[in-house]
Amino acid sequence: MRFDLQDLRLFVHTLESGTITQGAERCHITLASASERIRGMETVLGAPLLHRSKRGVTATEAGAVLLPHARRMLLQMEQLAGDMQAFGQGLGTRIELLANTSAISEHLIAPLGAFMQANPQLRLELRECTSDAIARALMAGEADMGVLSNAVPAGSLHTQVWRDDPLVLLGPTRLLAALPQDVQLNHLKDIALLGLLPQHALHQLMAAQALQAGVALRYRALAPHLEALCDWVAMGLGAALVPRTAAECATLRWPQARLRLRPLSVDWAARQLVLACRDPAQLPPQALQLWTFLQEAAH
Structure with a gap:
């Protein structure tokens, strides 16, 4: 199965706009080229992706399965391009840190600010999630580290008590x-x-x-x-x-x-906040540096 990014982008734009014409316009290609690309995708798959009518297009069953995959792949490519561009601009690796409401509102802002002041090349993405969602994301490898409640089962994650948070x-x-x-x-x-x-x-x-x-x-x-x-x-x-x-x-x-x-x-x-990651030894260098910094800020 071979689709290029332009195929996937066209497919997503077509369904989001509701017509192949508008999908082609968003991709800056002709209607004939857009129609040919979509027919080529359907030929490769061996199944129709779009229901076509005078009112526009909707996803077939196969199209509905492909759509979320296409969106994820396009998003990942945008993130990849952003990460690579950052190196050209002299910026370092992006660190993804997940934390619950209390950790963000009451505990993390000051130490993270101090860490970023000391590391001007750092790119940090701090996202608020429930503690359950943080544990699941870390186990799935979707973030570098997290700060969550100790009331949540941590499974195979490496955890360390960070601060009291009743x-x-x-x-x-x-x-x-x-x-x-x-x-x-x-x-x-x-x-x-x-x-x-x-x-x-x-x-x-x-x-x-x-x-x-x-x-x-x-x-x-x-x-x-x-x-x-x-x-x-x-x-x-x-x-x-x-x-x-x-x-x-x-x-x-x-x-x-x-x-x-x-x-x-x-x-x-009567809870505590814990630092968590899959394995500190496998963290990227800057993420490990942040992990160590937060360990030292524990109390």
């Missing part, structure tokens, strides 16, 4: 005073609860734990990031489950708000 309930004194001393997840459904937007790893963690416990959490409002969430708590809008470091920062920013921190009596809230 979750606490942050709220105005008057609101938390009504809760029992032994706060459980089901108690949160009886108060004005604030949280992060669903794309954040911390929101997804709470949703998974609530589902497992059979608790229906109802949020009064969802904030775009931890600082905004803590500020809403300080303004008296409700309470929120946040990393202890974020809660402590909020009490310093809002001394007049009379905020309280209450631990949650569940194992998954």
Whole structure:
């Protein structure tokens, strides 16, 4: 089976635009050439890729299978071109670091900034993911390293405890005073609860734990990031489950708000952050340098 990148690019553009004509225009080739290329792909495969009609084109069953593969291959080639171009511009290898919400918001920004200042040729891609997704991506070789919760099974990954990161309930004194001393997840459904937007790893963690416990959490409002969430708590809008470091920062920013921190009596809230990778000895040189730097920043 032989397709060149132009074939795959044309195929993707054709389905995204809905016509071979527009697909050809996006690829800057003639309609006759585009039609010939697609027929050639179908001949090689021995199956039609497009349903053709007066309204345009849609994917056949074979076309629907090919489409995600074609998109991935084109993306990989763009990333390859970018990586190679970076060397010509004097930049170094790109490091991919995955981290959960708390690691990014409360722990990583300062040490990563210091590391990049000391290594001006470094290219770093920091992405937020749930701890489960980080472990899966690392095991699949889709990133260099990650910072995730120790509550997630790490399998064959090499891990090292990095920092304590317990979750606490942050709220105005008057609101938390009504809760029992032994706060459980089901108690949160009886108060004005604030949280992060669903794309954040911390929101997804709470949703998974609530589902497992059979608790229906109802949020009064969802904030775009931890600082905004803590500020809403300080303004008296409700309470929120946040990393202890974020809660402590909020009490310093809002001394007049009379905020309280209450631990949650569940194992998954008493968590630690761990550094993880497949094998430190197999990391690229710059990634290994970052791994060592973060190890030294552990506390």
